[in-house]
Amino acid sequence: MIPISHYLTLGAIIFIIGSIGVLTRKNAIIILMSIELMLNGVNITLVAFSYHLADLTGQIFAIFVVAVAAGEAAVGLAIIIALFRCRATVNVDEIQLLKW
């Protein structure tokens, strides 16, 4: 029997790896992939609790997370394509429009 803390630790590690990816990489596509990693880490936590508390709600939430992730990926990639079209780059360091 694997204790729940193992699963939670695994989720935390993947989440932190994802967030480090978001913070360090410059390619917008990789940032997007890192966000998917973070979402997966959260999902592992949700499903682990669902299993250990014998409550399906956790899995339902995980499904909603997947749905949101799909939407986020679609919109994010569309933004990246639009960005590439007008800036010819997807390097987030070269995009400083927030500073006006």
Added chain:
Amino acid sequence: MHQIFFWGFALLAVFSALMVITRRNVVHSALFLISTFFWVAAIYILLEAELLAAIQILVYAGAIMVLIVFTILLIHVEETKIINPWQRQRPIAILLGVFLLGEIFLILSRALFPESIAGTALQQVAQEGNTEAVGKLLYTKYLFPFEVASILLLAAMIGAIVMAKREIEK
């Protein structure tokens, strides 16, 4: 038996995840991301969430990854040199991540979890199977969030089309 599988899957998942964020080549990153998704799906199966495992593979590894790979094909990119001193945040970021992880370990080590009731309960699941149980819950108790999620996906779809559409030249 469970132990071996868990440790194997977990280590592979963490390894693949590390590879995702360290590879220079975007395509390699994407491939490792797919493998991460597979190992996470395996973890779901250990947790008796078969439907979610299937969704993980179909939606993530199937749909989302195809989208990402297509985008990589469309967009030719390479990492560029650092041009702004503020961009040198990699050491800080890694340090911060490690600290945060340590704190989470600390929380987990202090936390008191309720006695696991896994396996004993979920009679319903045992009778009907995971998929049917989740489906019933989704279409009854969580019907409204479900509808909201579908609206969200519709909005995302329209937004993606509008943004990625090439402007008609005049």
Added chain:
Amino acid sequence: MVDYVWLIPFFPAVGFVINGLLGRKYIKDRSHYPGVISVGLSLLVAILVFWEVAFGRGGGDVVLYQWIIGTGLEANVGFLIDPLSAVMIMVVCGVGFLIHVYSIGYMHGDGGYYRFFAYLNLFMFSMLILVLADNYLLMFVGWEGVGLCSYLLIGFWFQKKSAADAGKKAFVVNRIGDAGFLLGLFLIYSLFGTFNFIPVFENAHILTAATATIITLCLFVGAVGKSAQIPLYVWLPDAMEGPTPVSALIHAATMVTAGVYMVARSHVLYSLSPYSMAVVALVGAFTAIFSASIGLTQNDIKRVLAYSTVSQLGYMFLACGVGAFGAAIFHLMTHAFFKALLFLGSGSVIHALQGEQDMRKMGALKPHTPRTYWTFLIASLAIAGIPPFAGFFSKDEILWQAFSSPHGSLWLWLMGVAAAGMTAFYMFRLIFLTFHGSSRVEPEVAHHIHESPNNMTIPLIILAFLSVVGGWVGIPEALGGSNQIHHFLARVLEHGAHPDPPIHSTSLEFLLMLISILVAATGIFLAYHMYIRRPELPARLAGRFPGIYQALLNKYWVDELYQYFVVNPIKRGMRFLWDLDNYIVDGAVNGTGFITVLNSRLSGIFDLYTVDGAVNSMSTLFNNGARGFRRLHTGLVHNYALAMVFGIFIFVSLYLFFI
């Protein structure tokens, strides 16, 4: 059962959607395909339905779906199929189809071709909803729909100011009537708790005579507006600004008869109130004679027909008012045939003369446009009431009922006969001025005169055929016929149709018939005498009786009276309110303003030196501080993300070490 009846209004609706959405860009000059085919399909279904009702005894209430479900208010979208609505859909679809075909030729090359057919189909849809509805609320939907289409089509050539104005006039005048109709609906609902015809009529006996009178008068106000009776008839002559097929379809054959249909449909309620019946009969009779007299002197070919329409509608209301609802519907049907034919014929004449509508500039067209001439002649004989054309039977039944029915009287009959004589006169005046005599056509137009193309003349011929035989379904017993339409409609209208009056003999009916034929013949003869034999006579008569002539020519100055007594007082009232506004309200406002200005000057001085000084020093402070903070604002997403994660780190630390 006739469950497929919903197809009848469905096809024109589809045609409207197709032409309305795709017409402008894609269909363009082929817009008549969806337009005409949809109405043709409706006609086929309407024939099937009619067959079921007439011979299969099918029919009944077909509920399509529940439209309004709620506390209290409930209404269905349902169609009531009975002889009355069956006759109406035959008239609407039949005449409508012919006019659609005619429009192909008449409107050809117009910039708004697709728009025209889209509107026409929308009109057909609304009109069919109106006549098929099984409750007052749905009927009101159709009622307003046809009003809208009427507005759109009168103002079809909206570039012309007169057309746009005429459309507005029709719309506004109809609103007055619709307000009355709506009040009637509210009363019905508050008394019966439902809009459906069947329960309302079954429970009609709960009404007292007073409430029945109020309801029926309210409904009649609506009918007066829609069917152009005194005093709300003024919009119909102006409506002739629209294209001629529109005048034929909407302002002669179908829409304007909606009021008659509605009164006939509500005959159960009307029968409860002798007072309302008298009002309906009087308004009808008076309108008939009044507008016929205006028609005597008009020079615009379409206006003559418009006044004639008003007059014939008066006949129908006269019939309703004396309790002869069947006769009213019979006349409605024959009138649809011959009046549509007259309008289409006049359209053909106008087409031949390139838009000329003034009869003083026509004449001697008979050799150039033979088909138009002969069909027009048939229609004129029909409207004048010459046997065996259709108009004779329907008009004569009305006159006979006006005389013999318990609600009728000698005076009503006399008014009807006088109007009939005038009708014969002005119709043949029109014919002689247009087709006979000497040509007064402008020379540059003269050598372009040509007969209209086949797709315009064939509908004329079919309508002419119907104008001849259309009356034969109602040959009275006195002439050895069986009056089939009367018995057919009696299945619905038996409640209101009065029992056969035994007091009057058949010979009396013969005598009255003979008198009306003689009067009509006199009218024709007078027209012949004045416009063919002695063409100088009309001018001399006009000179002899200038007062009467001017009154008729200027339509009794009714428009001017309305302008003077209704529009101007409203304008003057508005003017007064404006003055009130200008001097008193504005004065107060301006005075307040002046005081405020004075006050603010004083405060301004205070502001400038004391307050501004404080504010400026504050802003200098912020400006200098911000210069330092700006450095932090790098614009790099990474930095912001890092800050966020750092924030999470801080909060987790707080949780760990301090709580």
